[in-house]
Amino acid sequence: MTPRQLELVQDSFAALRPLPKDLGIAFYQRLLAANPSMAGMFKGSIENQSAMFVSALALTVAGIAPDGSLPSSVRDLGARHAGYGVRPEHYGPFRDALLDTFAERLGDVFTPEVRQAWSAAFDELAEAMRSQTAPRP
Template sequence: MTPDQIALVRTTFADVLPAAPQAAAHFYARLFELDPALRPLFGGDIELQGRKLMAMLGTAVGLLERGDALGAALERLGQRHAGYGVEPGHYATVGRALLDTLAAGLGERFTPAAQAAWMALYGHVAATMQAAAAARPGAASTADAAPGH
């Protein structure tokens, strides 16, 4: 990511933080609207899951300029998510829900440049997590993933 993209992600994330519970609720509502089959992957306490989501985003945003630390955190996260049943195709749906949530929460502040910055960040997050998931012992290859998931 470029320095300008990092600044945009940090600024827009700071704008979202005061409404973090609402943003997390919007994210999960949108995620399950996009793919209702994802709902069983999450525990019963979606508010707790929302706090974890916002904490993870905060960690990623905080480590943007520390690539090694961010990569290590994302690798651990990717391995855990694979154990929860997350499949490679789910990442695109999560990315869409994230961008839709940011657009809804930020309105006009979610400029094309801010959207591109978040897409760059999420692309890195998703690629790193998927690579770690695929590399864990006993992991199926992405070619073995069920179509549409």
């Protein structure tokens, strides 16, 4: 992620504020419609899951350092995800659904350059999460 990409990611995320509850719900609906086999992985309500996801994403985006390094909370998040049965191949469809949700919400603001910046940022986040193994029970 270049400094310019970090700026685009943080600014475009700010444009989604006040992060209406339905942003997360729209994302999960899109994710599960495109990947029905993932539905069984989520045990709670989509409302709760959406709220937890959007707040974790907001904290992560806000916590990226100026040099592009990710907040340390990402490691624990990745380890918990390995414990939920999330596999490396789940991250690509997850990214696509997220970026498509942003595109729908942001319209013209979500230019190809902004999409590319998000794609790079998500791939770094996914790489950091995927490199963790599940915590011991």
